[in-house]
Structure formats: structure tokens, C-alpha cells
Amino acid sequence: MTETTSAAPQAALQPIAELLERGRLAEAETHAAELRRRFPADAQTLRLHAIALLQLGRTADALAALREAQHLAPRSIEILCNLGSALLAEGDAAAAVAALEQAFALAPAHPAVSNGLGNARRATGDLAGAIEAYRAGTRAAPDYPGTWFNLAAVELALGDLAQAERDVRHALTLVPGHPEGLLLLGHVFAAQRRHAEAEAAYAAGARAAPRDARFPYQIGLMAEEQRKFALAAEAHAHALALDPNLHHALGQLVFLRRQLCDWRDLDALSANLRARVRAGAPGIAPFGFLSEPADAAEQLHCARNAARDVEANAARLRERLAFEPAAPAADAPLRVGFVSNGFGNHPTGLLTVAMFESLHALRRDGHGLQVELFATAADDQGPIRRRLCEATQALHECSDLSALALARRIREREVEILVDLRGWGGGGVGEALALRPAPLQVGWLAYPGTSGAPWIDYTIADRVVLPDVLRAQFSEAVAWLPRCFQPSDPSRAVGDPPPRAGCGLPEAGVVYVCFNNSYKINPAAFERLLAVLRGVPGSVLWLLSGPDRADERLRAEAQRRGVDAARLVFMPKLPHAEYLARYRHADLFLDTAPYGAHTTASDAIWAGCPVLTVAGATFASRVAASLNHHLGLPALNAGDDAAFVDAAVRLGGDAGARAVLRAELAERRRDSGLFDMSGFAADFAAVLHEMSRRHRAGERPAPIG
Structure with a gap:
């Protein structure tokens, strides 16, 4: 006989909750479905059934159950929180925010509500709103470490590194040795370029969670930053042993083996890496992949795989930022920005400094560009850096900026064309450019291949280095210079060597x-x-x-x-x-x-x-x-x-x-x-002016030259 009472007894609900707690999801779902047939109007039964469905991956069924539960109990904090989680799992972050803001209005001091609201706002790209929600959570439950960790993670994303360090350290006093906290602490140190301390934090995490491949992978990255290449290779090999599907660790291991001239099993490792790229594996660094015996189509595939993840992470935030500059007048001066970590004693600086000086001379003659540099590496106090400062309208020190802050700095300067002199070289530049701080974005010089990125419109090349036969393997429109694409510094004196x-x-x-x-x-x-x-x-x-x-x-x-x-x-x-x-x-x-x-x-x-x-x-x-x-x-x-x-x-x-x-x-x-850098500067400026002309006329990027 079917029961018709509207509320299920607590004794019937408790076994389902216990099954969920023990991870026996299929049994929990079966019991909850049966109880739901007996008590179809019981909101708590619907909620528990939805939790089981959600954890089993049946998100649509979970949402339907939670909507029904919400109708029965519209002021239930637990149902609204679960609904927010299900909506996030479904990818509807805006609806999740709405559900959790409703819960927050009912219970502003409820820590789970604040934490969930922070997560939802973060998913929409509302990082400031996420900070506000997490801080409310820490006030409501100062001893709950999860909210502190989430708060620190968003502070890290915003570039508030000192505060992020304080908050993650505080959370670790609540749960000493917590693996996720140690991982986050390592990320904060890495962002501050405190590589040895980051390595130590990751090593502590590895001791706490010895089967977690993320820790040896991060140890490898930090060892490489400190030029401990053999140790880095060992760490990535260990990460792969723990998780053979950690594709980015394989990419790093192969590239490190090449740097070390350690060719053991190199052919097999390389073949494995190339197969993963063809299969669409994420996280494999395109720069290292350039050393593989791969063709241009494979390089494009690798770059697109990498760009796909960056784009997915940037999309929500880019939508919220809405960097939509007004179209400049047809006769407005052309402001061009260049972003690089190499504006100093670095191959990029050595190659470009004389060209920038020649562009400066063109501007004095009334034919040049307004040039601004965005330096993502600290000033090395060397002569190349001084020459670059003198040759451009402004050099912005951006070494301590997060990707978001760098994008905002570029946008504030109203740059019309942004030239990326970093490419897939790391350092957060790709993450910044994916936010679209400039209406036209161009790859040139530093990365010798396609970006595969939807946020790069043009690549600058010449017809020898990038002939027509390769054009289909580039995601960008190609702008061909009538000369070699690579500038140089003809002012360098070649002295006498030792005997x-x-x-x-x-x-x-x-x-x-x-x-x-x-x-x-x-x-x-x-x-x-x-x-x-x-x-x-x-x-x-x-x-x-x-x-x-x-x-x-x-x-x-x-x-x-x-x-x-x-x-x-x-x-x-x-x-x-x-x-x-x-x-x-x-x-x-x-x-x-x-x-x-x-x-x-x-x-x-x-x-x-x-x-x-x-x-x-x-x-x-x-x-x-x-x-x-x-x-x-x-x-x-x-x-x-x-x-x-x-x-x-x-x-x-x-x-x-x-x-x-x-x-x-x-x-x-x-x-x-x-x-001839005067000639180079004139040709380079002409190409950029043509890009600008097309953009101002409302035309899409197309081949030039």
C-alpha cells in the first residue's frame, strides 16, 4: 500500500544520508527514488534524491528534482544551496548566482551559503563579488578553512599576492598540512617568483598526498625555474608514473630530456606526445612542442589545444570586463603596444631595440606610431632597457601584475594594436590577451609558429619563413613584410676574442x-x-x-x-x-x-x-x-x-x-x-597602418602583403 502523507519520517531519510556520506551513490539513489514514490510531496526526499543524482552525473534529473523541492519549500537554505551547485555543474553560473543570492538574503550568516555564492560569482567572472561573498563567509565561520582557501585563490587571480599569502597561511593554521592548501600556497609563491619556497610548499603537499600527481608536476616546474633541469625531469617522470594521463607532464619531460641531451627512449616519448596532441590532449606546452619532429599541422593542433583551455577560462571574465573601445577616427594617431618579458638584455630586446629607435625617428618626422611597451620582466638596469625607454612613448613596468591587471593596464592606455612578443612562452601573457584588452592583437617574432588562439588576429612574417604553403596551418591572418621578419641591432660592435x-x-x-x-x-x-x-x-x-x-x-x-x-x-x-x-x-x-x-x-x-x-x-x-x-x-x-x-x-x-x-x-x-633598421621600421609601420585602416573601416583581418 502506498503512503500518502506529505512528509517522510526522519528515520526513512537517515539511511539515504548515510549512504551518500559513505559514497554509495547508486544505493542512495535507489532508496531515495523509492522514498520519493512513497512521499512525492516531501521536499527533503527530493533534495536527497537530487544530491545522489548530481553526484552520479545526472545533472538534468537533479535539477528537475531540486526545482520541484524549491517549489515545495521556497525558503529552504539547503535546497537553494544544492540548486546553486547543480546549476554550476550544468554550466549556468548566472542562474546559480541568482539561487544563492536568494539563499544569502535569507541567511547572510550561513557559511555554506556565502561560500557557494562566492563560487558561483567566481564562475561568472565576478571576482570582486566573489571576494565579498567569501569574506562574509569567513566572518560567519572563521574556523572553516575552505572559505579561506577560496578567498586566497581569488586574491591570487586578482594579483593581491600579499593578502593571498596571509589568507592561505591562516587557513593552514586551521588544517595543518592540508594538501589543497599547500598546493595553493605553492601557487602564491610561484606568482611572486619565490621558486624555492614554492618548491618546498609543493614538496610538503607531496608528503601529505603522495599519490597526487599534481605535486611532483609543480615541483618539476619550480625546479626548472631554478635551472635544476635533471631534478625537474625526475619530478615530471614521477608525476607521469602517478598519472599517465597528465599530458602536460609528458610535454615537460620530453622538452627537458631534449635540453639535457638525454635521449633515452626519446623516440617513444616523442611519438606518445605527438599522438596525444593529435587526440586533442590539453595542457601540452606549444613552445616545447616546436622541438618535436612534427609538421605545421601538428603544431597548429597543439597550439589550439592549449588555447582552448585559456579561452574557456577567460570567456566569462572577458564578458564581464567588456573591453569594447570606441572606434578611433580615421585620422587619429595609431597607438601600438608591445608586450614582452624581453625588454632588456634578452634576445627580444637585442633584436628589437634598434627597430624601436627607428620607429621613434619616424614619429619625429610625422610618419610613425605612438609606441608603448609593457614589460612583464623586472628592469635589469642594463643599456638595452635604457635605450628602449628613450625610444618609446612609455615603458610600463608590469612584472608584478596578474593577467587581469595586465589586461586592465593595456586597456587603460587605449592601445589600438597590441603586439605580442611573448607567444606561448608562459608568464600569463596569453591569459591577459585572451581578455581582449586591445581591438587588434598581433603575434610577432618571439614565438616561431601559430598561436592557434582566437585572440590573436594577425601574425607578422615574410614569405620565406612563412610561405603560402604554410598559411593554412596558421590560425591568424598573415601580414607579410617585404623583407626578413626579424630585425636586429646594427650598432653592436664585434670585438676581438681571446686567442x-x-x-x-x-x-x-x-x-x-x-x-x-x-x-x-x-x-x-x-x-x-x-x-x-x-x-x-x-x-x-x-x-x-x-x-x-x-x-x-x-x-x-x-x-x-x-x-x-x-x-x-x-x-x-x-x-x-x-x-x-x-x-x-x-x-x-x-x-x-x-x-x-x-x-x-x-x-x-x-x-x-x-x-x-x-x-x-x-x-x-x-x-x-x-x-x-x-x-x-x-x-x-x-x-x-x-x-x-x-x-x-x-x-x-x-x-x-x-x-x-x-x-x-x-x-x-x-x-x-x-x-637596415630604418627601412625595416618603415615597412613595419606600413603593415600596422594597414591593419588599422582595415579595422577602422570595419573590415575583418585578412592577409596583407
């Missing part, structure tokens, strides 16, 4: 040089270099020293492949002027693949050392080829590996040919326009 013996070089013999970073030297590229040494007796290969015994590994590998390890000479990292002078001892620069020389190739050419390369099938593999083409020495762009080795061996055996080539390079360097 050969002082550089570790033999007194005689051909010196081949490859000062590319160690992650660009893979087994195939190394074999190509060794083939040249085998063909030229007495020659040596001069390399940049790598991290954590990378040099030893390369020497051992050379010996294993039949080349005397003594023929490899390693140069430590040196101040730029000292490094540049070393090229005077070099006869020929030998490039790598698939990630070739970029700034290093330009340095070598400027210092008088010819660069031999093979133009590959990706942007990252074609930069040296573009430099040679625009220099007027296309013969240095070999057709394939065999032609590369033949050319290097031929030049190594012919001192006269090397002298002729060096003289021709000096002449071409002077006359070709490759290092």
Missing part, C-alpha cells in the same frame, strides 16, 4: 660552430653535425654548453658514433659582447633541425660568420633560411641533409672558398638591407 687556446680551441683546423640551445640538438641533427666532422679531418665543433651534464652526454654520444669526443668544444654562456666576439674564430655556422637558429643565426651573420642551413617545413625551421635569402646568399640554404653535409665538407676543405664566402657575406651584410 683560440683561451677559448678551448686547437691552434689549427676548421672551426664549425653551433651555438644553438641544447634542446635543438636532437639525435638526427647531431648525426648531421658529426658527418661534417668525419668529412673534415682536424676540424672541431664548437657548441654552447648545456645544463646538468648535457655536454658529457654529447661527448659520449660522439664517441659512440665514432668521432673523438675531444673534437667537441663547449662555450659557457657569456655576456653578449664576449659571445659575439667568439664568432671571429668560427669558419661556418652549422644549423639544426627541425628547430633552427633564430637570434643566434642573426648574431653569427652580423659577426661575419656564414650560416649553413636547410629550410624545413615549419616556421621554426626556416628562420636562418630567411636571413640568408634576404642577405643575398641563398646558396647557403641547402636542399637537404646530404647537400648540407656536402657543402659544409667542401667549404671545410677549401680555405680559399671560405675566405671568398666571408668577404661576400661582409659585402652583403653592408648592402643587402638585412640590417
Whole structure:
């Protein structure tokens, strides 16, 4: 016989609550459904049934039950809180806020209501409102650590790092050793660039939760920041052992192995990484992926996978911020912002400083741009930083800003075109640009590939480094310069190096040089270099020293492949002027693949050392080829590996040919326009003006040039 009373007895409800508490969800759902048939008008039965349904992933059924319960008990705090949770799970954050604000009006001192309201507001992008709700929760229940942790997380997102640290530390006094709290504390330290302290916090978290792969992954990131590459690789390998589906740990491990020249199982690891990218795995860093033997389509896929997560996180906040600048008048000055962590003694600063000076000269003549720089790294007090400050309308110090604060700073300056000189290099720039602080956003120079990001409208390139055949693998509209896309600083003096013996070089013999970073030297590229040494007796290969015994590994590998390890000479990292002078001892620069020389190739050419390369099938593999083409020495762009080795061996055996080539390079360097920064600035400004013209006319981004 079916009961008809409207309220279920507490004795019937208690077993369902106990089953839910013990995680026996299917049993709880079955019992609740049966009780619901017996007491169809009981709000508490509906609520418990909804909780079981929600935890089983049946969100729509849970919502229906909660709506019915709300109709029966419209002032029930518990039902409104559960409804807010279900709406959040369904992705309707605005409706969740409405339900929880109704609960908050009924019970402003209820900690669960305040915490839930904070979560819902946070999901809509209302970070200030979330802070307000969480603080109300901490006042209502000062001993509840969850609200303190949530409060600190939002303070971290807003860039209030000191307050975030105080609040997370306070929460940890309530629950010492809490894994989530230690993870958050590590994030706060990392945001303050206190990498050793962040590593220690993550290590404490790992001790508290030894099966949680997030902790060794974060330890690996912090170890890498401190240039402890071997330790970082071990940490990522441990993270993968705990969670084989932690895709970003695999990406970091493969890239670290390449930096360490540790090629154990590298082919299998790389194949696994590429397969995950093709399958749409999130979190794999696009920058590291450029070193993989992948084609341009795979690189686009990797970038889009990464951009998808950033875009999803930014969408709500971007909608709330509503950065919608008024369209400038057709004759209004063009204000261009450049954002980078490299505005100093850094490859980006070294490449761009003379170009910015030339743009400044154009502006004095009435034809230039209003240029502002947004520096995401601290002032290094060096000469490049000073020159950049003098050459631009403003240089904004942004190293301590969160992604949101950086976006707001850019928006406040009413930048019309924002040029990203960071790309997928980390540091929160992508998160800031995803908020759309400028109406037009452009990728250029620092990241040699597609962003895959909907917030980047154009990429600036040239037709050698990015030919038409690659255009379909770029998410951006391409703006082609009529010259090499890479600027340089022709004011640099190339001094005299120490004697050969002082550089570790033999007194005689051909010196081949490859000062590319160690992650660009893979087994195939190394074999190509060794083939040249085998063909030229007495020659040596001069390399940049790598991290954590990378040099030893390369020497051992050379010996294993039949080349005397003594023929490899390693140069430590040196101040730029000292490094540049070393090229005077070099006869020929030998490039790598698939990630070739970029700034290093330009340095070598400027210092008088010819660069031999093979133009590959990706942007990252074609930069040296573009430099040679625009220099007027296309013969240095070999057709394939065999032609590369033949050319290097031929030049190594012919001192006269090397002298002729060096003289021709000096002449071409002077006359070709490759290092003409006045011309570069004029062409660059023209491209930006065309972007602006189209935008002001209401046209969508489209190829230029």
C-alpha cells in the first residue's frame, strides 16, 4: 500500500544520508527514488534524491528534482544551496548566482551559503563579488578553512599576492598540512617568483598526498625555474608514473630530456606526445612542442589545444570586463603596444631595440606610431632597457601584475594594436590577451609558429619563413613584410676574442660552430653535425654548453658514433659582447633541425660568420633560411641533409672558398638591407597602418602583403 502523507519520517531519510556520506551513490539513489514514490510531496526526499543524482552525473534529473523541492519549500537554505551547485555543474553560473543570492538574503550568516555564492560569482567572472561573498563567509565561520582557501585563490587571480599569502597561511593554521592548501600556497609563491619556497610548499603537499600527481608536476616546474633541469625531469617522470594521463607532464619531460641531451627512449616519448596532441590532449606546452619532429599541422593542433583551455577560462571574465573601445577616427594617431618579458638584455630586446629607435625617428618626422611597451620582466638596469625607454612613448613596468591587471593596464592606455612578443612562452601573457584588452592583437617574432588562439588576429612574417604553403596551418591572418621578419641591432660592435687556446680551441683546423640551445640538438641533427666532422679531418665543433651534464652526454654520444669526443668544444654562456666576439674564430655556422637558429643565426651573420642551413617545413625551421635569402646568399640554404653535409665538407676543405664566402657575406651584410633598421621600421609601420585602416573601416583581418 502506498503512503500518502506529505512528509517522510526522519528515520526513512537517515539511511539515504548515510549512504551518500559513505559514497554509495547508486544505493542512495535507489532508496531515495523509492522514498520519493512513497512521499512525492516531501521536499527533503527530493533534495536527497537530487544530491545522489548530481553526484552520479545526472545533472538534468537533479535539477528537475531540486526545482520541484524549491517549489515545495521556497525558503529552504539547503535546497537553494544544492540548486546553486547543480546549476554550476550544468554550466549556468548566472542562474546559480541568482539561487544563492536568494539563499544569502535569507541567511547572510550561513557559511555554506556565502561560500557557494562566492563560487558561483567566481564562475561568472565576478571576482570582486566573489571576494565579498567569501569574506562574509569567513566572518560567519572563521574556523572553516575552505572559505579561506577560496578567498586566497581569488586574491591570487586578482594579483593581491600579499593578502593571498596571509589568507592561505591562516587557513593552514586551521588544517595543518592540508594538501589543497599547500598546493595553493605553492601557487602564491610561484606568482611572486619565490621558486624555492614554492618548491618546498609543493614538496610538503607531496608528503601529505603522495599519490597526487599534481605535486611532483609543480615541483618539476619550480625546479626548472631554478635551472635544476635533471631534478625537474625526475619530478615530471614521477608525476607521469602517478598519472599517465597528465599530458602536460609528458610535454615537460620530453622538452627537458631534449635540453639535457638525454635521449633515452626519446623516440617513444616523442611519438606518445605527438599522438596525444593529435587526440586533442590539453595542457601540452606549444613552445616545447616546436622541438618535436612534427609538421605545421601538428603544431597548429597543439597550439589550439592549449588555447582552448585559456579561452574557456577567460570567456566569462572577458564578458564581464567588456573591453569594447570606441572606434578611433580615421585620422587619429595609431597607438601600438608591445608586450614582452624581453625588454632588456634578452634576445627580444637585442633584436628589437634598434627597430624601436627607428620607429621613434619616424614619429619625429610625422610618419610613425605612438609606441608603448609593457614589460612583464623586472628592469635589469642594463643599456638595452635604457635605450628602449628613450625610444618609446612609455615603458610600463608590469612584472608584478596578474593577467587581469595586465589586461586592465593595456586597456587603460587605449592601445589600438597590441603586439605580442611573448607567444606561448608562459608568464600569463596569453591569459591577459585572451581578455581582449586591445581591438587588434598581433603575434610577432618571439614565438616561431601559430598561436592557434582566437585572440590573436594577425601574425607578422615574410614569405620565406612563412610561405603560402604554410598559411593554412596558421590560425591568424598573415601580414607579410617585404623583407626578413626579424630585425636586429646594427650598432653592436664585434670585438676581438681571446686567442683560440683561451677559448678551448686547437691552434689549427676548421672551426664549425653551433651555438644553438641544447634542446635543438636532437639525435638526427647531431648525426648531421658529426658527418661534417668525419668529412673534415682536424676540424672541431664548437657548441654552447648545456645544463646538468648535457655536454658529457654529447661527448659520449660522439664517441659512440665514432668521432673523438675531444673534437667537441663547449662555450659557457657569456655576456653578449664576449659571445659575439667568439664568432671571429668560427669558419661556418652549422644549423639544426627541425628547430633552427633564430637570434643566434642573426648574431653569427652580423659577426661575419656564414650560416649553413636547410629550410624545413615549419616556421621554426626556416628562420636562418630567411636571413640568408634576404642577405643575398641563398646558396647557403641547402636542399637537404646530404647537400648540407656536402657543402659544409667542401667549404671545410677549401680555405680559399671560405675566405671568398666571408668577404661576400661582409659585402652583403653592408648592402643587402638585412640590417637596415630604418627601412625595416618603415615597412613595419606600413603593415600596422594597414591593419588599422582595415579595422577602422570595419573590415575583418585578412592577409596583407
